[in-house]
Amino acid sequence: MNKFALPLILVLLLSSCNLPDATPSAISASPIPLPATPTKITEPPSLDANPLVWFAPLPPLPIVNGRPFTGSDDYINLFVPEAQWQVAASRVQVFKLYGEWVGYASESQLKQAVQDVQHRGLALAMEFGPLDAEDCGAGIEGFSGVSYAVSAARRIKSAGGTLHLLAMDEPYFYGHFYDGPNACKWSAEKIAQEIDQFAQSMKAVFPEIIIGDTEALAGPAGADEYKTWMRKFREVNGYDLAFLHLDIDWSRPTWPDEVISIEEYGDEVNVPVGIIYAGNAFDATDEAWLSAAGERVKKLEIEKNGSPDHVLFQSWDDKPDHVLPEEVDFTFTNFINDYFTEKSALGFQREGAGANLALGKPVRVSSLTGNLAGPLAVDGDLGTLWNSGGGATQWIEIDLGAEFSVREFRLTISQYPEGKTIHRILGRSANGQFTMLTTFEGITADGQVLVFTPAQPVSGIQFVRVETVSSPSWVAWREVEVIDAGE
Numbered sequence: 001m002n003k004f005a006l007p008l009i010l011v012l013l014l015s016s017c018n019l020p021d022a023t024p025s026a027i028s029a030s031p032i033p034l035p036a037t038p039t040k041i042t043e044p045p046s047l048d049a050n051p052l053v054w055f056a057p058l059p060p061l062p063i064v065n066g067r068p069f070t071g072s073d074d075y076i077n078l079f080v081p082e083a084q085w086q087v088a089a090s091r092v093q094v095f096k097l098y099g100e101w102v103g104y105a106s107e108s109q110l111k112q113a114v115q116d117v118q119h120r121g122l123a124l125a126m127e128f129g130p131l132d133a134e135d136c137g138a139g140i141e142g143f144s145g146v147s148y149a150v151s152a153a154r155r156i157k158s159a160g161g162t163l164h165l166l167a168m169d170e171p172y173f174y175g176h177f178y179d180g181p182n183a184c185k186w187s188a189e190k191i192a193q194e195i196d197q198f199a200q201s202m203k204a205v206f207p208e209i210i211i212g213d214t215e216a217l218a219g220p221a222g223a224d225e226y227k228t229w230m231r232k233f234r235e236v237n238g239y240d241l242a243f244l245h246l247d248i249d250w251s252r253p254t255w256p257d258e259v260i261s262i263e264e265y266g267d268e269v270n271v272p273v274g275i276i277y278a279g280n281a282f283d284a285t286d287e288a289w290l291s292a293a294g295e296r297v298k299k300l301e302i303e304k305n306g307s308p309d310h311v312l313f314q315s316w317d318d319k320p321d322h323v324l325p326e327e328v329d330f331t332f333t334n335f336i337n338d339y340f341t342e343k344s345a346l347g348f349q350r351e352g353a354g355a356n357l358a359l360g361k362p363v364r365v366s367s368l369t370g371n372l373a374g375p376l377a378v379d380g381d382l383g384t385l386w387n388s389g390g391g392a393t394q395w396i397e398i399d400l401g402a403e404f405s406v407r408e409f410r411l412t413i414s415q416y417p418e419g420k421t422i423h424r425i426l427g428r429s430a431n432g433q434f435t436m437l438t439t440f441e442g443i444t445a446d447g448q449v450l451v452f453t454p455a456q457p458v459s460g461i462q463f464v465r466v467e468t469v470s471s472p473s474w475v476a477w478r479e480v481e482v483i484d485a486g487e
Contacts, residue, residue, distance in 0.1 A: 045123040045164065047210075049093050051307075052272070054125065056096035056314035057323050057332050061104060069318035072332065076109060077324055079116035084325030088333035089120050091340050094165060096314070099128035099144065102152040107159065114161030125165035126152060127214065130198035131175055131191070136184035142174035146201045153205040165210045166202060167245060171195060172229050173216040188229055192236035212243030214276075217252065223261040230271050243310060245274040250296065250383030253371045256304045263308060274310025275300065280382045281317045282447050287330040289319035294335070294346025295380045302343060311339075348380045353407075353486025356380065357400045358464065366394045369474070377477040382447075385414040387476040392422075394475035395467040400482065403429055405459040407485035409437070411450040411466060412478040418445035419472035425452060426465040434465060447478070457485035 057078075058071035077083055095117045102110065117124050129144030137143035149166075156163050175184050175191045186194075199211050215226060226244065234240050244266060248255050259275055266273035277297055279289030293313075300306040313336055326333035338346055349355045363374035369389025374396055377386035388394040409425050422441045426434040438452040464482050468475040 045093065045118075045121055047093060047123060047164075051309055051311040052094065052274070053092045053336075054094040054096050054274070054310060054312040054314070055088075055092045055332075055336065056098070056125075056127070056312060057320070058315045058317065059098060059101040059105070061098075061101060072315070072323045073321050074324050076112070079113045081116070081119070084327065085323070085333040086326075088326045088336040089122070091336060092122060092313075094123045094125050096125040096127055096165075096167060096312075097156075098316075099126055099149065099152050099169075102126060102155055103148075110155065110161075111159040114156055114159050118161065123164040124156070124161055125167060126156070126163055127167045127169050128152065129169040129171065129174075131171050131194055133182075134184075136182050137175070138182050140174050140178060140180075140182055140184075142169055142171040144169070146198050149198065150201055150205060153202060153209075157205060163206045163209055165212065165242075167243075168195065168198075168211065168213045170214055170216050170247065172213070172226075173218070173221050177219060177221050177225075188232040189236050192233045195233070196237045210242045212245065212272075213241050214245040214247055216247045216249065217255060217258060217262075218247075218249035222254075223258040223265075226262050227265045230265070230269055234269070240269065240271050243272040243274060245276060245310060245312060247276050248296075250280070250292075250381060251385065253373075253376060253384065256300045256306060259300060259308070260304055260306045263306065266309065272309035274312055275306075275308045276312040276314045278315055279317065279319060282382065283317070283319055285330075286320040286322060289315075289317065290330050290332070290335045291346075291348045292381055292383070294338070295348065297339060297343055297346050313339075351484075353484055355484045356481045357404055357406070357484050358398045358480055358482040361401060362399045364397045364399075366390075366396070372476070377480050380479070382412055382478045385476050385478045387414065387474060390474060392468045392471045392475055395465055396477060396480060397463060397465040398480060398482065400462050400464065403460050403462045404482075405457045405485040405487040406461050406464075406482055407453065407457045408481075408483040409452045409464070410479075410481040410483065411440075412481075413444050413446060413448045413450065414476035414478045415444060415446045415448075415471065415473045417472055419443065420470065421468065421472070422470040423450065424467045424469065426467065427458060427461040428463045428465075429460040430462045432460075434463070457487060459487070 057075055059075045060071045063070055114124055128149045129142040131137060131143045132145045133143045153163055172191055175186045202209055230241060246259055263273045277293045279292040283289040283292060320332045323332040326337055328334055348359055350359055358378045359380050361378055363378055365374040365386060367388045367390055369387050372385060372387035374386050376384040377396055378398060386396060421444045424439045425437045427437050428434045440450045466480055
């Protein structure tokens, strides 16, 4: 799970997947009874689709320190025969459960979920960390342990379910690359051996289970490292990973090219490669979260012509709040349908009142560092950013392409450390001079949004310039948005 922007305590909670005795009070949503005589599926689900489509919304989980949200509000309603996602369900082949939820759900809720998934003809999957902590690994993602995974598998079996697939939760990244508290820094060979033992334990419960891997494209772990991982895994165990799913650090500017490189290598060695499409942990609305996910679809599949073998619609964030119904814009199942209907229409609104006029427009900047270039501040993605590589004064200037009437300006900060800053927004027409529109002065922090809404829309604006004249950090912006008044 991609948790690069989340607090460490939340990372540990989401990855521990301990299986305490579940009680109905642990989950707020109430199960809805299945019909007395549900339709039975006589044939095993087909996994031959290309791409193979997985669906894994975040289920309702207890609110704890570091996770002040409960997952999708209507998650349990997916598992009702008349639930309004028939079209989306026909496009999905695999439904994935989080191992943590398998442990926390009541018996009736788990039974309702696994039986309805199978009645729909979908394969059932679970995500779980396979490694056992030794003198290291305690509380680290990927180290949930064999005994907990086996307990979860048995719980699914007791509920009448068949676990067809298991997606391991980033064992190589956290077993090898992670260098924080309790880090193991194990070799690829040791991790591969541990996974083989894990696989044998899981097959004692479900002999036909298919076990693949989910890994983080983040930090020092890039395309070359995962090609090495696939190769080392086969050398150690004599068989390949069943699949490799990529959990992306979206602030990584080269991620589309790296994904394609891994896809191409996967084709060579016959390991299907997939990508998890998700929004940002700090997106405030379902629309923002799903629009960000849509922009990522377009970056990979339209702009770069990427073709993942597996496509995962998954969330571990507070959003989307709503998975249903599929006919309503900005629900998770509606997003699945839009993906198959017209990918080019995904993402943020680009025309008309309320559209972000700055999206994808040409920019000039005072300076930059590395590949954190100006266009990353107008790509609609709060996971990316422009970084000047220097302190104030710095500026970014956007050419809207024509003169517009602007009703609002929104600036999303990238800043560390927090502290007092002064930012100015200036605007001009095609041939005019820059004039000051507003000044922000005060204590600011990373991820904060500065909003200027003039009393009346500002007309005749083609160029927008944001200047930072005081800041305790290098000057950078996650996103600069210029909102069309539609006049």
